[in-house]
Amino acid sequence: MGNLLRRVRISISVSAILALLVGLALTALLFASVRRVETQARTVRFQQDAMLRINAVSGGLSDAIEQLMVVNQLFNTFGVVTRQQFHSFTAPLLARYPELHALSFQRLVSHAGRPAYEAQQRRRIPGFTITDFIGGQHGPAPRRAHYNVVEYIEPGAGNDTALGLDTSAVTTYGDARSRSRRNGRVTATGLLSLVQQRGFHTGFLVLAPVYQRQAPQDTVRQRERAVIGETAAIFRVDHLIHTLLGSARLLDQPGMSINIYASGSAQAAQLAFSNGKAPRRSSSVSALLPVWLLYDHPAPVNAVFNVAGEPWFIEVTQEPRSFMDTHAGSWYALLGGLLSSLLAAGYVYSLVSRHSAIERVAGERTAALQFANLRLTEDLALRKRTEKALRLREKVIEVSANAVIICNAEGPDYAVEYVNPAFESITGYSAAEVIGKSLKFLQGAGHDQQNIDEISAALREQREGHAVLRNYRKDGSGYWNDLFIAPVRDDAGAISHFVVAQYDISAVMRFEAELEYQANHDALTGLANRHLLAERLSSAIAQAHRAGTELWVVFVDLDRFKFVNDTLGHEAGDAMLRVLGERIKGAVGEADTVSRMGGDEFVLVLPGYPGDGGGLRVLQRIMDAVAEPLRIQAHEFFVTCSLGVAVYPADGGNADTLTKHADIAMYRAKELGRNSYQFYCPEMNARTLERLQIEADLRHALERNELVLHYQPQIDVKSGAIVGMEALLRWEHPVLGVVSPLRFIALAEEMGLIIPIGAWVIRTACLQNMAWQKAGLGRLRIAVNLSARQFTGKDLLQSVGDALEESGLEARYLELELTESMVMGDVDNAITILRMLKQLGVHLAIDDFGTGYSSLSYLSRFPIDVLKIDQSFVRDIALDADGAAIVVSIISLAHSLRQKVIAEGVETAEQLAFLRAHGCDEVQGYFFSRPVGALEFEHLLAHAPCTTG
Ligand SMILES: Nc1nc2c(ncn2[C@@H]2O[C@@H]3COP(=O)(O)O[C@H]4[C@@H](O)[C@H](n5cnc6c(=O)[nH]c(N)nc65)O[C@@H]4COP(=O)(O)O[C@H]3[C@H]2O)c(=O)[nH]1
Secondary structure, three states: HHHHHHHHHHHHHHHHHHHHHHHHHHHHHHHHHHHHHHHHHHHHHHHHHHHHHHHHHHHHHHHHHHHHHHHHHHHHHHHOOHHHHHHHHHHHHHOOOOOEEEEEEEEEEEEEOOOHHHHHHHHOOOOOOOEEEOOEEEEEEEOOOOOEEEEEOOOOOOHHHHEEEHHOOOOOHHHHHHHHHHHHEEEEOOEEEEEEOOOOEEEEEEEEEEEEOOOOOOHHHHHHHEEEEEEEEEEEHHHHHHHHHHHOOOOOOEEEEEEEOOOOOHHHHHHEEEEOOOOOOOOHHHHHHHHHHEEEOOOOOEEEEEEEEEEEEEEEEEEEEEEEOOOOOHHHHHHHHHHHHHOOOHHEEEEHHHHHHHHHHHHHHHHHHHHHHHHHHHHHHHHHHHOOOOOHHHHHHHOOOOOEEEEEOOOOOEEEEEEEEHHHHHHHHOOOOOOOHHHHHHOOOOOOOHHHHHHHHHHHOOEEEEEEEEEEEOOEEEEEEEEEEEEEEOOOOOEEEEEEEEEOHHHHHHHHHHHHHHHOOOOOOEEHHHHHHHHHHHHHHHHHHHHHOOOOEEEEOOOOOHHHHHHOOHHHHHHHHHHHHHHHHHHHHOEEEEEEEOEEEEEEOOOOOOOHHHHHHHHHHHHHHHHEEEEOOEEEOOOOEEEEEEEOOOOOOHHHHHHHHHHHHHHHHHHHOOOOOEEOOHHHHHHHHHHHHHHHHHHHHHHHHHHEEEEEEEEOEEEEEEEEEEEHEEEEOOEEEEEEEHHHHHHHHHHHHHHHHHHHHHHHHOOOOOOOHOOOOOEEEEEEOOHHHHHOOOHHHHHHHHHHHHHHHHHHEEEEEEEEEHOOHHHHHHEEEEEEHHHOOOOEEEEEEEOOOOHHHHHOOOOOOOEEEOOOHHHHHHOOOHHHHHHHHHHHHHHHHOOOOEEEEOHHHHHHHHHHHOOOOOEOOOOOOEEHHHHHHHHHHHOOOOOOO
């Protein structure tokens, strides 16, 4: 019994041991199987994760490169793209594709074209110059045959250092550029350092060539000749990968490394991106430890993908992981197996068989999963490609700043089938309002545009067409439309539609018009400038030549402009020119041209006035308009002008000669007393020469003692005695003889010489008068003429005071003669000067009274002692009743103001009798004596009755 029991126990223990051994063996088997299943599942998961990242990188990159094509399409469609358009077009793309670091357009500029290009860019970017990075320094680019200049770059912020940069010197860049230009395709550069964003980052560019529109591009030579630059998408590699993977949280999987090379294999020098761990080919740890047991290390997954024609290599690796971390099931199986082995071999058996089944199912499922995964990836890639292509076209149209319209190809209406949002915003018509209709409604009511014929012909002949049209928005406002039209073929090759691209170029047209206006008009007055005058005059001459008619060229010069400019400053001068420019324009006809030559000179072209007096009336209108009182800075002015007229064809056959002759005639008008016009005659040329000679000699007349004073007596009407004299200047020129003041006073005034000459006259007159008084020739008054410049000059009081003091003459024996225009210019200033002169004690007379623009209300405010009636009225006394009436009114006006009256230019006894009869106080004229030299006058005094003072 005992033996049996022992045998049974041994048998049991053997069974148990056997069971245990079998159990252990099975446990070991189970453990190995579970481990393999878990490892396979992990490997598949890792491969899926790796493929997800590889697809995200390659797909994202090709998406971003597609955007470059969108931008490139913009240049190829519209040729000229403004900075604003580039900005508007790229801003939404950059916002939607943050992986794009920047988009730019680089222009090819030849060395010969560099100055013009820089000048053009400076209008937009002050101080613009083509730059370069040499030795890390940003500075002007050295001379090169060609420059590839970054003209636009978006976003602008942070990329400003790249604007104007010549990228020719970057070799990697240059290789890619020349490949892309030669083969006409999108091409990626190798890795390079980017200069944007203040600092250097590894990046690369994708370039797409831009060719001249419509230039042939079939051969390499044609493409090289047609290229004008390229668009570029700029990628910063770290930013790119973080955007593509980081945003989807694909970068932070523990232990997983992604290494991307800008080459077809894993070349360390081309490593573009690595998220942490460098790739590990063999592990020293895995070589030493029982890898199959302790570590889980799936094989790296890699792929080669295409970046704009360049192969890139991506490799995804998983760090070896401790077996303990990842194979909990295996451990449980081992422990469970050990425990279960002790309990029952059958249980172990069943466990083993169950795990076999699990193993098979898992294997089948894994295979099915891998297969499905493969199909899914392929389907997804195909659909993505198709969708991308469609989206690209849709996007180009939707985001386009220009209107895009698709019309049916069937005439005569060519009904609209589609309009993009830009069309709606440009025209104000909604899509619903235009679909199904003909585009003709954009032409408005007028159909007089010639360019429309080109578009109608293109539609009829089913070809491309282009025209600039005047179109009208829904609100009736007009705009300029640069319109391109092109036929679209269906799958069968028949033309089914037309695509129409409209570009609102109103702003460009306005800008051009503004530039043209500025180039042709005077900035101050808005009148035509020299340039436009030359154009108008030439065409008016040609027209007059064809029609056989006359043409007048009128030179207008303001008589007192210098005075206003000198006394009140340039602002007042400018204001005066503006007002007078307006007035002159208002005085001529619509067809006449009024231009400002600069300063106070205007030139007029009057084409349409025959010799029936119409032209003369226009000249008079101009003089009257200018002479109207003028209020500037609270001062009232009276300005006159002098006009010179040259007539085509008699006075010249071309613009230069006519203008020159009108100028000469104008000078003659000035010489003859201003506020008048003169027609050119050939003798004036001789006068001009003489004038030049006089001008040169006048500078030395004073120092060479060539100036002398003549004296003309002034007679008291009642007593017949000489009561005074007028000192009149003469120039004894060594060649010309005695020169009249009428020929040189105005000149001396223009040259500024009147101040020393005038002071000399006052001093000499005072000394001479005093000498005669001392010689007992009577206490007479001496009258001296003042010129306008002398009157307003700061030295007048001083020189009068000095002359009186030096000569010892009592102030009451000195009379200063002023003209009306001198005091009526700036009335308040004139009153101040007159009062100061009066305080010295001198007499004041208004010369040539009645010829100027006296305002009687002012006359009473002037502290004037004498009115001198102009000799023209005296001459008219006997000739016409009007002249006589004027003289009578002047005498009574002067007396009512308690002023004395002197009549000058008295030549006959009748004139004297008339003046005496009407109470004139004093007279002066050839009837008594011409102006004579000092000696002769002395003789006159000695023999004629004169006042004793
Ligand atoms: N036909 C005619 N003429 C007569 C008769 N009596 C006098 N005259 C002329 O009439 C002019 C009178 O001078 P004014 O009106 O002050 O006109 C003067 C005056 O405005 C200016 N002038 C003369 N001397 C000076 C001067 O020293 N300083 C300035 N600023 N101007 C002067 O030159 C102008 C012309 O001077 P003159 O040639 O000397 O011409 C003088 C004189 O010779 C007459 O009975 N019949």
